[in-house]
Amino acid sequence: MAAGARAVIEVRELRRAFGGVVALDGVSLKISEGERRAIIGPNGAGKTTLINILAGEIPPTAGVVRLAGQDITRLRSWQRARLGLAHVYQRTELFSPLSARENVALAVGARRGPYRVFRAPPRSEYAEADAMLERVGLAGREAVLVRALSHGERRQLELAVALAQRPRVLLLDEPTAGMSPVETARITELVAGLDRALTILIVEHDMDVVFRLADRVTVLHEGRVIADGTAAEVRGDVRVHDVYLGKAVTVA
Amino acid sequence: MRPLARWTLVALAAAALVTFPYWSAPWESTRFATTLLRDGLILAIFALSLDLLVGRAGMPSLGHAAFFGAGAYAAGIAGQRLGTDQLPVTLGAAALVAALLALVIGVLVVRSEGIFFLMLTLALAQIVFAIAFQWTAVTGGSNGLSGVGRPMLATLDLSSPDLMYVLVAIAFVLSAIVVWGLARSPYGRALVGVRENERRMRALGYDTARLRLSAFVLAGTIAGIAGALSAYSTRFVSAQDAGLGNSVRAFVTVLVGGAGTLAGPIAGSALVSLIERVVPSLLPVELRISEAILGLMFIAFVLFARQGMVGLGRSAWLRVRAR
Numbered sequence: 084m085a086a087g088a089r090a091v092i093e094v095r096e097l098r099r100a101f102g103g104v105v106a107l108d109g110v111s112l113k114i115s116e117g118e119r120r121a122i123i124g125p126n127g128a129g130k131t132t133l134i135n136i137l138a139g140e141i142p143p144t145a146g147v148v149r150l151a152g153q154d155i156t157r158l159r160s161w162q163r164a165r166l167g168l169a170h171v172y173q174r175t176e177l178f179s180p181l182s183a184r185e186n187v188a189l190a191v192g193a194r195r196g197p198y199r200v201f202r203a204p205p206r207s208e209y210a211e212a213d214a215m216l217e218r219v220g221l222a223g224r225e226a227v228l229v230r231a232l233s234h235g236e237r238r239q240l241e242l243a244v245a246l247a248q249r250p251r252v253l254l255l256d257e258p259t260a261g262m263s264p265v266e267t268a269r270i271t272e273l274v275a276g277l278d279r280a281l282t283i284l285i286v287e288h289d290m291d292v293v294f295r296l297a298d299r300v301t302v303l304h305e306g307r308v309i310a311d312g313t314a315a316e317v318r319g320d321v322r323v324h325d326v327y328l329g330k331a332v333t334v335a
Numbered sequence: 336m337r338p339l340a341r342w343t344l345v346a347l348a349a350a351a352l353v354t355f356p357y358w359s360a361p362w363e364s365t366r367f368a369t370t371l372l373r374d375g376l377i378l379a380i381f382a383l384s385l386d387l388l389v390g391r392a393g394m395p396s397l398g399h400a401a402f403f404g405a406g407a408y409a410a411g412i413a414g415q416r417l418g419t420d421q422l423p424v425t426l427g428a429a430a431l432v433a434a435l436l437a438l439v440i441g442v443l444v445v446r447s448e449g450i451f452f453l454m455l456t457l458a459l460a461q462i463v464f465a466i467a468f469q470w471t472a473v474t475g476g477s478n479g480l481s482g483v484g485r486p487m488l489a490t491l492d493l494s495s496p497d498l499m500y501v502l503v504a505i506a507f508v509l510s511a512i513v514v515w516g517l518a519r520s521p522y523g524r525a526l527v528g529v530r531e532n533e534r535r536m537r538a539l540g541y542d543t544a545r546l547r548l549s550a551f552v553l554a555g556t557i558a559g560i561a562g563a564l565s566a567y568s569t570r571f572v573s574a575q576d577a578g579l580g581n582s583v584r585a586f587v588t589v590l591v592g593g594a595g596t597l598a599g600p601i602a603g604s605a606l607v608s609l610i611e612r613v614v615p616s617l618l619p620v621e622l623r624i625s626e627a628i629l630g631l632m633f634i635a636f637v638l639f640a641r642q643g644m645v646g647l648g649r650s651a652w653l654r655v656r657a658r
Contacts, residue, residue: 197541
């Protein structure tokens with residue numbers, strides 16, 4: 084982490100147990116403004132649990148979450164969204180009978196709130212939605228219903244919806260899951276090209292994507308941070324190889 | 336159609352509807368059609384309000400009659416206790432009482448969904464019904480509340496059947512405009528978002544519990560107004576107005592007509608009114624089973640036409656156009 088840079092996300096001693104299963108066992112991390120941080124680790128390491136706790140989808144059993152210094156541990160997901168947190172889910176979470184444009188417009192309209200009646204939603208909101216769709220590579224698909232979009236297009240739309248919130252922090256939970264190599268490359272370049280002021284936390288299995296995007300990498304294993312450093316440092320870490328990166332090699 | 340042409344057409348249709356008793360008089364001497372249309376329009380207001388919940392926000396309430404009944408009792412009781420038939424007073428009392436009741440019940444139910452929401456609204460409405468049925472000193476209990484006054488607007492006496500009809504028709508037109516204005520706005524769009532994916536709406540920054548509560552109170556208030564209009568029309572309030580039967584009737588009306596559309600609850604009200612009032616008169620006495628007919632029709636729509644009459648009409652229209 085750049086010395087003296089302000090922590091936008093700060094997590095301290097986060098624990099989460101599901102019944103007897105401990106998903107997170109005392110995780111602490113700091114992510115500074117504009118940083119791109121990848122969280123990697125084997126299945127069951129607690130990556131999605133961490134993201135869901137950050138987004139306010141599930142409460143932690145213990146520990147503190149801060150956003151730009153403010154304690155948000157007890158805030159609900161909609162309150163966190165208003166403070167600038169956007170979440171792209173691992174499984175697609177969209178409004179399926181609505182068009183791509185309507186999906187993004189719901190995110191754009193969220194900033195002005197829903198208590199506006201009688202007048203149709205302003206055209207500027209739809210124009211902004213269309214611009215966002217173009218940015219993620221969905222130009223020409225604005226009027227298509229979500230259920231008629233391909234899996235890859237839905238992931239692109241997810242990103243457009245999250246970006247339309249104009250977030251300060253973007254939480255990406257496996258944005259390239261289930262995508263073709265071409266689609267993966269497109270999403271990766273898209274995320275790489277986002278405004279550098281945006282802080283991004285990304286959970287990802289594809290190491291090419293991780294090393295292309297991340298400034299720093301945090302490795303989770305059985306609910307604990309076992310390594311934390313620049314991409315190059317983590318690549319060289321022996322323990323990381325043991326639990327994760329080297330696994331494929333060992334098996335092969 | 337151009338917007339101006341469309342608006343002219345809608346305005347003409349509304350004017351024709353409101354003035355119905357005057358131009359129908361020559362051929363409608365018994366006033367049967369006027370009464371039928373009046374009661375059908377009251378059901379339409381009630382169904383439009385329920386559709387805000389069922390069709391738009393995805394909140395299947397089986398207790399909506401609680402607010403209809405509350406409005407009916409409030410209008411009747413306020414008129415009798417305050418000794419006035421002034422419309423702003425009695426209708427205002429109806430709207431206020433229904434809104435407060437919807438706020439109380441709403442706080443308890445809006446965090447539950449689907450079948451749990453259905454059962455909770457049903458249970459709480461049954462409590463309201465039980466109170467209405469047993470609090471004889473205030474509501475008249477099982478005898479009902481009789482002698483509800485027909486309203487006055489300043490010095491204008493609305494007690495004639497024709498003017499009573501006009502009042503109902505104007506209220507219907509205004510309700511339809513309100514529901515239309517809500518549905519097309521960012522508010523209506525947000526309700527649809529809550530219906531389709533509440534979790535994602537929260538992640539976008541919408542306080543969905545408050546949104547659902549606002550829709551619940553709004554729908555309850557409009558239902559209360561429908562209840563008051565019913566009390567004025569029949570000059571009587573029955574505990575059954577707040578009962579399960581009336582809730583089911585509105586629910587069937589919405590689903591048969593087509594949930595989530597403006598035309599659906601209106602079309603459903605027309606069909607339900609006809610089945611309740613006209614079909615029995617065409618059948619021999621022993622076959623006057625309009626509730627059974629309504630039930631069978633409801634089953635048929637649920638099995639074969641989930642989108643209701645509006646959906647059937649739409650697909651027929653598309654088929655004609657495709658030729």
